Amino acid sequence: MNNPILEVQGLSTTFHRGGVTLPALRDVSFNVGKGEVLGLVGESGSGKSVTLRSVLGLARRYGEVTGQVRWQGQDLTGLSEREMRHIRGREIAMIFQEPMTSLNPLLTVGRQLTETLKAHTDLNRRARKDRAIEMLDLVGIPAAASRLSDYPHQFSGGMRQRVMIAIALAVGPQLLLADEPTTALDVTIQAQILDLILKLSQDMDMGVILVTHDLGVVAQTCDRVAVMYAGRIVEQGAVRQVLKGPRHPYTVGLMQSVPEGVAPRTQLYSVPGTPPSLAALPQGCAFAPRCAFVSGPCAAQRPELESVGEGRELACFHPVEALDGVASKAGAHPASSPHMTEESAA
Numbered sequence: 001m002n003n004p005i006l007e008v009q010g011l012s013t014t015f016h017r018g019g020v021t022l023p024a025l026r027d028v029s030f031n032v033g034k035g036e037v038l039g040l041v042g043e044s045g046s047g048k049s050v051t052l053r054s055v056l057g058l059a060r061r062y063g064e065v066t067g068q069v070r071w072q073g074q075d076l077t078g079l080s081e082r083e084m085r086h087i088r089g090r091e092i093a094m095i096f097q098e099p100m101t102s103l104n105p106l107l108t109v110g111r112q113l114t115e116t117l118k119a120h121t122d123l124n125r126r127a128r129k130d131r132a133i134e135m136l137d138l139v140g141i142p143a144a145a146s147r148l149s150d151y152p153h154q155f156s157g158g159m160r161q162r163v164m165i166a167i168a169l170a171v172g173p174q175l176l177l178a179d180e181p182t183t184a185l186d187v188t189i190q191a192q193i194l195d196l197i198l199k200l201s202q203d204m205d206m207g208v209i210l211v212t213h214d215l216g217v218v219a220q221t222c223d224r225v226a227v228m229y230a231g232r233i234v235e236q237g238a239v240r241q242v243l244k245g246p247r248h249p250y251t252v253g254l255m256q257s258v259p260e261g262v263a264p265r266t267q268l269y270s271v272p273g274t275p276p277s278l279a280a281l282p283q284g285c286a287f288a289p290r291c292a293f294v295s296g297p298c299a300a301q302r303p304e305l306e307s308v309g310e311g312r313e314l315a316c317f318h319p320v321e322a323l324d325g326v327a328s329k330a331g332a333h334p335a336s337s338p339h340m341t342e343e344s345a346a
């Protein structure tokens, strides 16, 4: 990647709750380039949201954050809250699964847009109003000018999501952190919102980190993907390569859990077991207790994330070789058989 705008190096975030230490992020490193869309995938609790919140300097309010977050060459971890506020919103924006997390139910959307513009730009009142209409128009709100005086509850779920995107992008951030922005929406609206994010990313040359559970979304939307497990990145690389030939047994498992294309009466693979508790992580590879390839070193030693060429990185002592991606679903992988569950089509 040429000149990454965001460089995250050795990011670790630990929470302390009731005398228990919870290492939610452990040594996470990745980059995002200008105009690039990075997908962050992994099971629930793997640390995707904490990664975004740590990058934005929000996690340090209630956790201990170490490592480097370099934004356009500047290390953000040393900045004061005031300095971070300047970057948040103006240079790096974040959107959430539930728009009401960031929309104020008591203010009209026009007011929320113009207030954001007032806080982060030098535009005068007239120009702020024009820009507000332009943004609502850009995200596909019909009759944008007439909707400025509406409150969030007067919009449908999908339209509220668009309003939130309009506000997040109004000041032209260079990076958008999107935390499952479409999970709560129905499939058609989901596709429209993702298309919109992708188009805006291209038009504005804006980097995006997209958190999602959905590998289909990654395939359609992202340039690169980072797969997270128990607070670490276990595999990352170009989407085409990772999804065509996943090499970490966990990535293979995630891909084989995708039901799409599985014919009736075939066996549907699911990743066996459950993720470990953060309070009691195994000493070696956190995936070892669920992994069909596990051997001596896996339990004793943590595999580090290392380059395996072509911009790919992997943290595994037993990388899967030459799996032909989704086509190999159910059965092609020798290690998958013991963990298959019978999906009987009656």
Ligand SMILES: Nc1ncnc2c1ncn2[C@@H]1O[C@H](COP(=O)(O)OP(=O)(O)OP(=O)(O)O)[C@@H](O)[C@H]1O
Pocket: 015, 016, 017, 022, 024, 042, 043, 044, 045, 046, 047, 048, 049, 050, 051, 062, 278
């Ligand atoms: N403020 C907090 N205090 C204690 N633990 C926390 C806190 N925030 C997150 N965690 C824990 O950190 C881990 C990672 O959480 P995170 O929300 O990043 O997961 P996720 O991958 O985004 O999951 P999901 O897909 O369900 O949103 C979880 O075990 C979560 O319980």
